[in-house]
Amino acid sequence: MGRGRAPCCDKSQVKRGPWSPAEDLRLITFIQKHGHENWRALPKQAGLLRCGKSCRLRWINYLRPDVKRGNFTKEEEEAIIKLHETLGNKWSKIASQFPGRTDNEIKNVWNTHLKKRLSLQNSDPCGDEHDQSKECSSITSSSSSSSSTTSVLSSGKRCSGVVQAEHEHQSDEKSIPKTPRIESREGHVEIGEKMDQDHEPKEVQVVTSATSSASSYDSNVSNNTSDHQVGVSKLDHEEDMDLLFDFKGFYDVSNILQEVNKPEVSDYNPTILESVPLEADYEFWNMLDSLGTSLQPNHEVQLQESEANCDQGSNFGVQEFSREVETKKWFRYLESELGLEGTTENDNNENRAMHQETVLLPHLNKYSFHNHIDDLIEAEPESDPCLGFSTAYQMWPSNLAQNSAAI
DNA sequence: AATCACCACAACCGCCAATTG
DNA sequence: CCAATTGGCGGTTGTGGTGAT
Numbered sequence: 001m002g003r004g005r006a007p008c009c010d011k012s013q014v015k016r017g018p019w020s021p022a023e024d025l026r027l028i029t030f031i032q033k034h035g036h037e038n039w040r041a042l043p044k045q046a047g048l049l050r051c052g053k054s055c056r057l058r059w060i061n062y063l064r065p066d067v068k069r070g071n072f073t074k075e076e077e078e079a080i081i082k083l084h085e086t087l088g089n090k091w092s093k094i095a096s097q098f099p100g101r102t103d104n105e106i107k108n109v110w111n112t113h114l115k116k117r118l119s120l121q122n123s124d125p126c127g128d129e130h131d132q133s134k135e136c137s138s139i140t141s142s143s144s145s146s147s148s149t150t151s152v153l154s155s156g157k158r159c160s161g162v163v164q165a166e167h168e169h170q171s172d173e174k175s176i177p178k179t180p181r182i183e184s185r186e187g188h189v190e191i192g193e194k195m196d197q198d199h200e201p202k203e204v205q206v207v208t209s210a211t212s213s214a215s216s217y218d219s220n221v222s223n224n225t226s227d228h229q230v231g232v233s234k235l236d237h238e239e240d241m242d243l244l245f246d247f248k249g250f251y252d253v254s255n256i257l258q259e260v261n262k263p264e265v266s267d268y269n270p271t272i273l274e275s276v277p278l279e280a281d282y283e284f285w286n287m288l289d290s291l292g293t294s295l296q297p298n299h300e301v302q303l304q305e306s307e308a309n310c311d312q313g314s315n316f317g318v319q320e321f322s323r324e325v326e327t328k329k330w331f332r333y334l335e336s337e338l339g340l341e342g343t344t345e346n347d348n349n350e351n352r353a354m355h356q357e358t359v360l361l362p363h364l365n366k367y368s369f370h371n372h373i374d375d376l377i378e379a380e381p382e383s384d385p386c387l388g389f390s391t392a393y394q395m396w397p398s399n400l401a402q403n404s405a406a407i
Numbered sequence: 408a409a410t411c412a413c414c415a416c417a418a419c420c421g422c423c424a425a426t427t428g
Numbered sequence: 429c430c431a432a433t434t435g436g437c438g439g440t441t442g443t444g445g446t447g448a449t
Contacts, residue, residue: 018417018443040434056435057418092437103437108416109437 016047019058061102068100072109
């Protein structure tokens with residue numbers, strides 16, 4: 001079994017390499033709507049030119065809503081080391097002890113940080129001036145996996161393995177995207193708790209609920225200060241829209257995908273599948289792809305520059321209004337292209353619409369949202385040349401947007 | 408400023424185990 | 429029981445980013 005079988009897919013017919021934001025979006029959209037019962041068939045059904053394995057890996061290691069990203073804490077690293085002593089390279093087993101961490105991530109951390117650190121400690125057990133006595137005593141039997149230390153040793157770039165790791169740990173903390181994390185343990189979504197453990201800056205605060213999506217959005221956006229933040233504890237969809245339109249903060253894909261990992265298997269319907277218009281419009285997806293190429297990776301800086309150039313601090317209200325209109329038009333277009341509008345609006349079951357049919361932007365309450373933007377669009381002032389697609393793209397979930405730099 | 412070397416990590420590949428008909 | 433299929437795992441590679449020269 002397993003030997004000599006045919007390749008999982010025709011390599012010449014599938015796209016390889018980094019995933020584009022459009023592909024990510026497409027995969028997310030499909031999985032949220034239909035789940036992932038069959039990875040092999042998924043790419044075709046979703047209109048992705050990818051191998052099913054690739055889709056699975058992308059989902060599990062990156063797009064899954066409960067995936068925890070960011071640097072590993074010292075405690076996590078030590079736990080990995082200890083587990084590796086007993087389990088060896090059983091990355092999936094090790095990963096199972098770290099909710100939200102993927103085996104691939106742990107494997108990478110081991111290969112890039114921990115293995116080197118252990119190797120250096122083995123060669124110079126207590127030569128470090130930092131307090132590493134704990135690790136020195138706990139690390140006894142991992143020398144079997146030290147094959148790639150020469151580069152570090154020969155490079156003047158780093159002072160020592162331990163110091164290096166400590167250094168990287170700190171720099172990582174500075175460079176990690178400041179996004180809210182959502183961890184899922186046993187199906188329960190926990191928010192914020194682990195962030196404190198990781199000493200990550202708490203960018204997330206609770207914002208009092210607004211009376212309408214429009215007003216909450218307006219109030220949030222117009223509050224153009226660094227303490228304008230949104231609460232991830234808000235789970236209702238109008239409030240989630242606040243998150244989406246939080247221009248100042250990066251938007252973690254987790255927020256979009258809180259329910260993505262709950263495939264509505266019972267909702268699976270091949271006829272619906274066939275009606276999903278994802279397969280056809282490659283132009284649209286290519287447009288999304290190409291869109292990413294013109295955007296800077298640092299969305300916050302770009303936004304600030306945009307605001308500096310366009311706003312000049314005088315007509316901020318108009319600017320925000322125009323931005324809102326542009327943004328919402330963009331999302332409407334996006335939803336339209338995805339074929340999401342009709343299904344939602346024709347659905348009389350609000351809960352179903354919000355939790356199942358709202359595929360792309362699950363946090364948008366389209367009833368109030370669309371009614372509101374219909375008014376906005378009709379009353380739209382002259383378009384602001386500084387806004388538009390780029391502005392909308394800036395709000396793209398950071399995980400998805402980060403790939404744009406690589407396109 | 409250009410080039411080089413190294414690092415980090417996303418993604419790929421091949422194999423194996425479990426499942427299904 | 430067997431073969432085909434699929435999911436999952438671990439090893440490895442490719443590539444962008446970054447610091448040093």
